[in-house]
Amino acid sequence: MMRHNLFPRLCKIIVLFAFPTLLLFGCASTTQIILLPDADSKVGVIEVSTDKGAQTLNQAWQATESASMDKTPGEPKILEKEEVRRAFREALVAEPAPPVSFIMYFKTDSSVLSTESLALLTKVLDVFHARKATDIIISGHTDAVGSVDYNRSLSLRRAKTVADILVARGIDRQIIQMTYHGKGNPLIPSSDGVPEPRNRRVEITVR
Amino acid sequence: MRTILIIIGLTLFCYIGMAKAEEPRAGFVKNVSGQAFIERNNVTMPANVNDRLIEKDTLLTGRNGSMGIILQDNSVMSIGSDTRLVISKFLFEPSDAKLSFTAQVKKGTVVYLTGLIAKLNRRGVRFETPTTVCGVRGTHFAIKVTDPSGDVKTLLPKIMQ
Numbered sequence: 081m082m083r084h085n086l087f088p089r090l091c092k093i094i095v096l097f098a099f100p101t102l103l104l105f106g107c108a109s110t111t112q113i114i115l116l117p118d119a120d121s122k123v124g125v126i127e128v129s130t131d132k133g134a135q136t137l138n139q140a141w142q143a144t145e146s147a148s149m150d151k152t153p154g155e156p157k158i159l160e161k162e163e164v165r166r167a168f169r170e171a172l173v174a175e176p177a178p179p180v181s182f183i184m185y186f187k188t189d190s191s192v193l194s195t196e197s198l199a200l201l202t203k204v205l206d207v208f209h210a211r212k213a214t215d216i217i218i219s220g221h222t223d224a225v226g227s228v229d230y231n232r233s234l235s236l237r238r239a240k241t242v243a244d245i246l247v248a249r250g251i252d253r254q255i256i257q258m259t260y261h262g263k264g265n266p267l268i269p270s271s272d273g274v275p276e277p278r279n280r281r282v283e284i285t286v287r
Numbered sequence: 288m289r290t291i292l293i294i295i296g297l298t299l300f301c302y303i304g305m306a307k308a309e310e311p312r313a314g315f316v317k318n319v320s321g322q323a324f325i326e327r328n329n330v331t332m333p334a335n336v337n338d339r340l341i342e343k344d345t346l347l348t349g350r351n352g353s354m355g356i357i358l359q360d361n362s363v364m365s366i367g368s369d370t371r372l373v374i375s376k377f378l379f380e381p382s383d384a385k386l387s388f389t390a391q392v393k394k395g396t397v398v399y400l401t402g403l404i405a406k407l408n409r410r411g412v413r414f415e416t417p418t419t420v421c422g423v424r425g426t427h428f429a430i431k432v433t434d435p436s437g438d439v440k441t442l443l444p445k446i447m448q
């Protein structure tokens with residue numbers, strides 16, 4: 081009986097001594113950061129810092145590692161593309177395609193769509209189905225000619241026109257988020273009273 | 288008197304309800320696979336496609352899990368298995384020039400592609416890990432945080448039993 085109980089007890093003792101040792105030597109968290117090219121093969125810039133220093137990544141597949149806030153991050157190295165793809169396979173497979181945005185323009189004081197805009201809506205629907213989109217954001221805008229109240233309702237009418245056509249073409253109204261900004265959030269900032277055709281628009285984002 | 292109190296109570300209740308419902312959306316879940324969860328106010332719930340995400344949410348995956356999300360500024364992020372990431376700050380109000388996103392990667396693998404916040408605010412996007420702070424000026428990158436201490440902690444109770 082005594083012999084029988086000894087083994088688990090021994091294990092416990094070993095673990096109790098081993099645990100602090102593991103904490104001292106085995107708990108170091110490390111971070112690896114890798115700069116990837118985007119879909120257009122463009123490459124951005126990342127500044128990786130700790131309390132002691134910093135490294136800048138600005139080339140495709142360039143990486144740095146850091147084991148502590150008290151040390152400068154490691155010298156940047158270029159990694160093998162395939163090695164990175166393998167290490168991040170799960171996250172890369174799960175990476176959503178970035179949302180796609182469209183802009184539709186309107187004539188002064190009008191919420192009527194042009195023939196070109198109607199053709200663009202067909203493209204919106206194609207993208208919607210191709211990427212199995214879960215929602216669409218529609219935002220209406222005007223230029224800075226006219227009163228604030230009038231422009232708000234004009235921007236709403238513009239957004240509604242676009243939403244109604246999409247619904248007529250089979251999109252569920254529930255998944256459309258509609259906002260209207262009047263002359264707010266202009267594409268091209270301009271002074272009040274200045275006509276600006278590029279601001280008379282509806283933006284559509286398919287996500 | 289009592290009816291007045293009840294009405295006031297109900298009105299207050301509605302306002303609190305509204306305030307909660309209006310908590311600004313940070314993004315939504317675009318895809319999930321395997322064990323994937325959202326932790327909010329210390330409650331962990333399984334993640335589903337189209338789930339709304341808000342500031343302070345933690346994204347969690349198990350051994351075979353992964354998850355892809357789209358944030359309100361059109362940036363996209365995905366996490367692989369055994370990952371823990373906190374959306375510690377998300378502000379996207381371009382008209383008020385409020386543009387900032389901070390994520391804390393506790394462990395696991397993350398891939399991120401910047402959106403409008405990084406475009407409009409050069410210092411807007413930040414990823415923090417236990418051993419670094421990354422200032423992201425753009426555009427596409429991957430982070431891996433290995434955390435052996437986490438493994439020891441999960442292993443220990445099993446040995447002790």
